[in-house]
Amino acid sequence: GENVEQHPSTLSVQEGDSAVIKCTYSDSASNYFPWYKQELGKRPQLIIDIRSNVGEKKDQRIAVTLNKTAKHFSLHITETQPEDSAVYFCAAPNAGGTSYGKLTFGQGTILTVHP
Amino acid sequence: IAGITQAPTSQILAAGRRMTLRCTQDMRHNAMYWYRQDLGLGLRLIHYSNTAGTTGKGEVPDGYSVSRANTDDFPLTLASAVPSQTSVYFCASSGGVGSYNEQFFGPGTRLTVL
Numbered sequence: 001g002e003n004v005e006q007h008p009s010t011l012s013v014q015e016g017d018s019a020v021i022k023c024t025y026s027d028s029a030s031n032y033f034p035w036y037k038q039e040l041g042k043r044p045q046l047i048i049d050i051r052s053n054v055g056e057k058k059d060q061r062i063a064v065t066l067n068k069t070a071k072h073f074s075l076h077i078t079e080t081q082p083e084d085s086a087v088y089f090c091a092a093p094n095a096g097g098t099s100y101g102k103l104t105f106g107q108g109t110i111l112t113v114h115p
Numbered sequence: 116i117a118g119i120t121q122a123p124t125s126q127i128l129a130a131g132r133r134m135t136l137r138c139t140q141d142m143r144h145n146a147m148y149w150y151r152q153d154l155g156l157g158l159r160l161i162h163y164s165n166t167a168g169t170t171g172k173g174e175v176p177d178g179y180s181v182s183r184a185n186t187d188d189f190p191l192t193l194a195s196a197v198p199s200q201t202s203v204y205f206c207a208s209s210g211g212v213g214s215y216n217e218q219f220f221g222p223g224t225r226l227t228v229l
Contacts, residue, residue, distance in 0.1 A: 001174075009155070034217070043205065043220040044158065089157060101146050101165075101209045101216060102173070105158040 002027045002094035006106025013080050014114050021109045023090035024072040033073045034103070035064060036089045044089060048075070080113045087111070118142065121206050121221040128196050128228050136191045136224050138206030146209045147189040148173075148218065149181060151202040158205065164189055196228045 003026040013019050023033075034049035050057045050064045050073065057064050061080075066073040077084055087108045094104040119140040128134050140147065145166045150158040160173030164183040178200060180192045189208075193200055204224045210216035 006157075043222050045220070046217045049217070094160075101218070102148070102160060102163055103218065104160075104174075105150075107155060107157040 002030060002092050002104040004090060004092050004104045004106045006090050006109060008109060009107065010110045010112075012112045012114065015080060015082060017080055019075075019077045019080055019084070019111055019113075021075045021088055021090070021111070022072060023074070023092075023106050024070075025092040026071065027092070027094075028068075028071060030092045032093055033064065033066060034091050035062075035075050036091065036105075038087045038089065038108075040086070047088075077111075080111075082113050082115050085111055085113045119206060119208055119219050119221040121204075121224050123224060124222070125225040126227070128193075128226065130197055130228055131195050134193045134196055134226070136193075136204055136206075136226070138189045138191070138221055139187050140189075140206075140208045140219070140221075141187065142208060142210075142219065143186060144208035144210050144219075145186070147183065148207045148209075149179070149189070149191045150205045150207065151175065151200075152205060152223075153202050161191065161204075196226075198228045200226065201228045202226060 006023045031052035036044040037047045038044040061078050063076045089108050090106040091103040094102050122137045148163045149161040159175050161179050162181040164170045167186045206221040207218040209218045
């Protein structure tokens with residue numbers, strides 16, 4: 001099955017700075033990489049995802065980059081704001097890159113943005 | 116119902132008791148999942164169902180069972196609860212078998228086993 005490692009486990013930044021969270025995966029056949037944000041006491045919600053046919057995807061202040069050769073992908077948040085404070089999870093398919101939609105999640109990164 | 120719901124919101128349970136966590140979605144999604152979330156361990160898949168009538172084991176299935184009698188409902192049962200099953204449980208659903216779609220999560224059930 002897929003193995004996903006996420007770093008760092010905690011990240012503290014000043015408002016306006018950038019934040020970067022990195023994940024590595026083990027299955028070279030994996031082709032879909034979502035990122036979820038979970039605010040305190042709430043459910044995880046998808047914020048951005050990338051498929052293996054592109055190397056980068058942006059949505060306003062967030063972007064995800066993918067390096068299939070090195071088997072890692074990263075979440076980039078620019079101009080951070082206090083409301084970005086949350087736990088962020090990366091994920092990758094755990095079915096050999098095919099079918100079924102099951103995901104393996106990273107361990108999570110607690111991001112704190114200080115005003 | 117809008118989206119995906121879970122019940123109960125929270126529960127305190129004596130060890131050895133049987134408990135069923137309920138999950139219902141109205142999005143007509145084929146696939147449904149149960150995760151447990153523990154501090155520092157992220158979200159771990161317990162069981163999943165690709166479509167009504169089928170289920171499969173995830174990463175941590177021991178002590179849990181599921182059924183999928185119809186598209187909308189996917190209950191999770193703890194036959195004889197143990198303290199290590201204290202956790203927050205999330206149900207999720209996604210659009211289809213054979214493709215990667217966004218997983219939508221329910222609000223979660225906080226379960227404490229004493």
